[in-house]
Amino acid sequence: MREMYQCQEGSLCAQHCLNNLLQGEYFSPVELSSIAHQLDEEERMRMAEGGVQSEEYRTFLQQPSGNMDDSGFFSIQVISNALGVWGLEIVLFNSREYQQLCINPINEKAFICNYKEHWFTVRKLGQQWFNLNSLLTGPELISDTYLALFLAQLQQEGYSIFVIRGNLPDCEADQILGIMRVEQQQRPKLIGEDEANRMSVEQHVSDPGQSTDEVLLDEDEEELRKALALSRQDMEVEDEEADLRRAIQLSMQGSSKPISSGETNAVMVASSESESSEKETLTADELRRRRQAYFDRQSQQQTQSSTHDSKPAGEDSGTKASPSQ
Template sequence: MDAIFHEKQEGSLCAQHCLNNLLQGEYFTPVDLSSIAHQLDEEERMRMAEGGVMSDEYRTFLQQPSGNMDDSGFFSIQVISNALRVWGLELMLFNSREYQRLMIDPINEKAFICNYKEHWFTVRKLGQQWFNLNSLLTGPELISDTYLALFLAQLQQEGYSIFVIRGNLPDCEAEQILGIMRVQQQQRPKLIGEDEAQGSSGQRSSQRALETGQGLVEGVVDEEDEELRKALALSRQDLEVEDEEADLRRAIQLSMQGSGGAVSSTPIMPKEGNVTVTTASPPATKITPSSENLTAEELRRKRQAYFDRQTQQQTQPTSPQPQDSKSTESAEGSSDQGTKATEGTH
């Protein structure tokens, strides 16, 4: 990766960075591009003068700023196109009918230049691998052949204009090295800090679009991992919901017990959405509380009602009940009579 030439963003000179990253060398300076822009402005002025230097159209043209460059360092597509002609290279709009009729797979091309408002960057093939050479990145970003078309499609969706480079690019060291070996990228480069990248409103917009494009590519590359993470998250969520519902069911059972329901102290065991409660003495009873059909909010309200009742009972003063022993003796006597009656039947 060190052999790849990658100019990082300085001011608003993304057009210069785009060209040099495409050609893999410091071939153009701001002065060079400014000269091309002034030449284009003069050609346009001469064409407008043909209609008369006293015409309103000509006067209006003279009052307008240059459409080929500005003080921030922006250069138009005409400047970039003229700069590439020096190297025998031409631009063709990627989504034009003329190019689409050629039916060329993007991986068989050599390079693309992408533009969003006032930001330019290069995507180039070096050896047998594709790299995003955006000057807003801290370094070259490897793009696999599988996701190159998807990456370009996402850029178009975000509003980018994409141009195909036609012609023979100059030879470079990275092309020679990557022609005999392939590289792997363990960690994708990050975007340069916003303070360094904010040269104009167009660059801020392009940065947001680039982040979206990067997010899509990374999401597709890690699709299987992402699906696994989603499945695990849903599984954890289901477990949490099941645990909460189980707690709610237990609270409902306790509230039934507190209100006189004939439920024993045997632990309640929830089983896949059905609550089965067994008593200690035969015959065994199975109670399916109606709370199964209640919503989670209704269950919460019933649980809160139970907690309120429990709190009230705990705060009320308690007094000894001397009749408990008599009740116990009466119960024991009834039990003895029942036993004797049972023995008489044998």
Template sequence: MEVIFHEKQEGSLCAQHCLNNLLQGEYFSPVELSSIAMQLDEQERMRMAEGGLSSTEYRTFIQQPSGNMDDSGFFSIQVISDALGVWGLELILFNSPEYQILGIDPINERAFICNYKEHWFTVRKLGKQWFNLNSLLTGPELISDTYLALFLAQLQQEGYSIFVVKGDLPDCEADQILQMIRVQQMQRPRLIGEDAALRDQSSQSSVTGVEGSQLYDESPMMDEDEENLQKALTLSRQQIDMEDEEADLRRAIQLSMQGGHRSEYTETSPCSVPQTSGTSNPGSLSQEELRQRRQLYFENQNQIKHEQRSDGNNATTDSVNTGADSGMNEEDMLRAAMKISLDTGGTKPEAQDK
């Protein structure tokens, strides 16, 4: 189909497109058709002047605009007929009774020119197939031999004027190629206006789809940011809780090794534990003294374990003792010491009396 010359509609130059599609080439321009129209206007003026320049008919004719062309680019059938006359071609009205009497099968003709409401287009045979070369279409439309007569009849019912092109059309490449091959058309061309509307609709759908996908993509990003923020807050709270817990454990073990609880810890305990008189300030003890007292405390707890097997604290004491024997780290020992301190109610170890 690419070999077929097909001018698409520009402005109101349908007469130019009709002629060039018929002749299969850029044979006529608006300037050339305007020149033909002005020659026709002059010929008509001269005929009207024969009745006298002062006659009413002549004055009326002079005041009227040209009937062969207008500013929009429309050209009359006379302009088209004179343009084809340069190529030795003539037009016969297909709708006329005279032509219908001849009974010529449309399939045996070579081309038709159709007009309706100042729009011109060509239907031409190229090779062995017929094509609708309407400039309002996006491309040539294949017409089967069986459908040609029905197509022309439909145009007549719609009010079209149909002209048969008589004479030898100039040779063209499309006619030579299509003499050897036949083409098939899987999809019919659309009107130019309809095709533009579909493209606009498709473009808008694409833009909407892109915006929708962007919104969809941004939503998970916002969720991920919120999730990361929550994780950071949770870790921060956990770190603070661990630091507070370690501080409490250190204070508890120091108080337990001194034989009593500090008043600030007593406020958070389930029961009130009285302070033992003579408790020294933990901050005044050196690291070596704390280590010695802790060692004495665990040795004393080992001795108590044998004396209190029947008590409910047996399992807890064994757990702490086993942990100390197996090389528990300092944090585990602190936690165990705090639990023993709470379970025994702040019992003062005998080692501290010595």
């Protein structure tokens, strides 16, 4: 299908619009200029009917052509006449007459769009819609569900949209896409977009000896470093919270030894810290400090308990035996 797609050359967007619509090299700038000159002559003759000596006629002769200019722009009248050769006509999409028909855009065959001096085609090939804007590097696939939104967006941007009515000439792309569907992995870019991005990068090169690839690599690495730093920070906070929760759960589990008042206080403090951490977001430093304080208390209590268990058995037996004496 790319062979049947014309990219922009100069300001001949009207020519590209027509050839992309008809899917072939049907019109050249010379042929369109001929149509424009014919329209100019018809307008001149109508103006002459009011008198060649009239002010209106002399003013008309001094004005440039409204159907074409030196840049290669052609008017809607030129396009309409060119399509008339193929038995096609155009209808304004947002006109009251057309809107009253309540036709779903996906049931049409093609549209041509104009904003200021730029023309481009949107056409159905096979069962799929394509944006054949000559300013793009290639055809852009448009889904059926997106077509109406795409046309509405163009209208909001100031485009005039015309519906193509009549039978378009047969083309190879329509036949091929009639028996198969295509998928587009990457949307086409605007012509010159890559070059503009490259020039923008070159303008940001501070080191004359640094290449464009190095600048791109440095920018990518910097973005990656920022993303990793944020990721590590989030993981670190999550790890701290998880460690604190596990420590609290272990301290609250039932054990063979009775829980001393000091241990109970430690559990209550840890539980209080856990509840407050759920109510507010704690920084990694705060979590470390609270966890370390908790483990310090646990370590101190374990040391005291170990000292108590290591006392001589005689002391315990004597203490227990004294009430019976």
